[in-house]
Amino acid sequence: MKNTDVAIVGSGLSSLVSAALLATEGVKVSIFEQNYLPGGCTSSYWRKGYTFDSGATTIVGFDDGMPMKIFSEKTGIDFKLRKLDPPMQVHMPDKKVLTRYNDINKWMAEAKNYWGSNEDLRKFWEEMYKVSKDVWKVSGQQIQFPPSKTKDLLSLIKNFQPGQLKLVPAVFKNVQNEIDNYQLNDLTHFKQFINEQLLISAQNFAEEVNKPFGAAALCYTNYTNYYADGGLMGLIQPIIDYLEENGVELMLRNPVENIVKTKNGYEIISKNGVFRSKYLISGVPVNNTVQLCDFEIRKSNNSKILPSEKLYSAFQIGIGFKGKLDFRAIHHQILLDGKIPELDAESFFLSVNHPEDKSRAPEDHSVANISMHIRNPGNTRFDKEAVAKRVLKELDERNLIKRDSVDYLHSSTQFSWEKWTNRAFGFVGGYPQYHSIKPWQMIDARMDGDKAYQCGDSTYPGQGIPGVALSGMIAVEKLKADWF
Known part of the structure; x- marks a missing residue:
């Protein structure tokens, strides 16, 4: 022993x-x-000369x-990391592309170009960004939160700063409250955009995610994003x-x-x-x-x-393809005009290797990871070939990855995740907010x-x-x- x-x-x-x-x-x-x-x-893992990531995780x-x-x-x-700017592009249901710039002012200008001049929209993003900065500042100061012993409370008191109290009222609001407050519900595709962006980082939607966590989730592209x-x-x-x-x-x-x-x-x-x-x-x-x-x-x-009913897993596709992505970012969220019925999914996420990283694919080729959420993974079954076919169609139509450039493809469900990680139900992404x-x-x-x-x-x-x-x-x- x-x-x-x-x-x-x-x-x-x-x-x-x-x-x-x-x-x-x-x-x-x-x-x-x-x-x-x-x-x-x-x-990461290796298949047929390609190096795939276990998930489409962005590094922040x-x-x-x-x-x-x-x-x-x-x-x-x-x-040793490469900075990404822009960190992400979001492909809207109408096929237009929004660039999530690192700079908050450039992002708000991009949002203005798509949704129009709207003072309340600007105020919404300014508020989300301000709260997200407070979240990370307080998190770094209060390293023993949440308290479960008297010594934790003493530590919280010792490290207390007046500005930390600003987050307390925000916890009792959700992101939907802020959308209502700024009267943004009727903006075209705005609610879908917010919900699918929240799903990436908070694993839930505007009605459920509280304001501080939602602000951090919605604004993670406004912090330095990296690639390894x-x-x-x-x-x-x-x-x-x-x-x-x-x-x-x-x-x-x-x-x-x-x-x-x-x-x-x-x-x-x-x-x-x-x-x-x-x-x-x-x-x-x-x-x-x-x-x-x-x-x-x-x-x-x-x-x-x-x-299981309150958790998510992921359906993932790994693709090796000829050429490279002809877009400014290596991370892309694709919002769908109509759900993928098998998964009740309205988006999927695409990540490709950095064009200067030659270690993950054969010469003149690229590698892509695609993932989308699976609700209630312990009880959900679906035709993965049908879902993969729909995804490939979207990629082809949006000129992201053309079907005839695909050199290698494999797909995996929650059962593969469970085998790979041994996590209950194959759930990934953490506990939803x-x-x-x-x-x-x-x-x-x-x-x-x-x-x-x-x-x-x-x-x-x-x-x-x-x-x-x-x-x-x-x-x-x-x-x-x-x-x-």
Whole structure:
């Protein structure tokens, strides 16, 4: 039986952030990963000479005060990333294209060109951008939120600044309230645009997403967006290198089968043996965590576990094609004029390799990832060939990827996601934002009230690279505050 200080289940980004931060403190860390590659949903894989990303994730969070910037400064990890401007283009149902410029003023001018001169529209985007900046500023200041112990409250008080109170009233509003307030409901395609943009980063629609989370989701293109050469593994690999340099044990193809609580910590029963650890961090979704543990999860967390009906998975298509995308951006959201009935989907997301990144496709070829949401993945079945055919038709008609340029194609449903990540129902993208669940009511990092902790996109603050990185930071901060 091997011993370690902290056992971490899963090697998604939140787990890797936790491991690296602990390693900087000289803590002995062991990571258990069921796959043959690290990274979880932030990873890459290879097919027929092409490198595909596990998801169509955009890289953000490196601006001042944001989680990945804080993490990079604490560890000294140097991420080699390319800046993207513009970060994204949105293809509207009428075939017109909106460019989501990084600069908020250029974006508002673009919106004005499409929806017309509308003072209320300008005020809406100014308000969303202002609130999004407040969200990230406060998140970086209050690293032990949400509070679940007196020491958290003391930390909140210590780090309190008057400006933080501005976000409290906003939590009780949703994005739809703001659309109503600025009288934007009748703008052509505006509601569909907002809902589908929210779906990317908040996993829900305007009526459900509260104003602060919605502002961050709608304005992530107004922060610096990046691309990693080699795909998402280009983001993960520098962290893996850092962990190896600092003695962290990363065990691939070693799934955890059971976790037993002992007098002095936890026993991790894995495929390749039994490990004893003083502390535990689970980076897999809480739905999976509760199935692994033979001890009780805190009731305040256990009662918030979401069923399939409230989760999303993704239908994904990987394409290798001749030539390159003849557009300014490498990320595209395509809004449909009519739903794809099999999935009740009104959009899909397309990401291609950066044209200067020659490592992901054969010469004179490009690689594309396409994804769309699957509602209630545990109970949804559909004809994936029919959906893929509809997507290819849209790509061809919009001159994004011509059908006759496609050199290779594969598609995957939620069952492939479940096999790849082992996540319950194959759900991805994290827990959706729901207006009835306020930020302080989201799943907390403290798992059992003792020495076990939880991070990842099912805990506060939720999905996306900045969100899961912050959750990993919070888990470490609470562990240290409790025991170190």
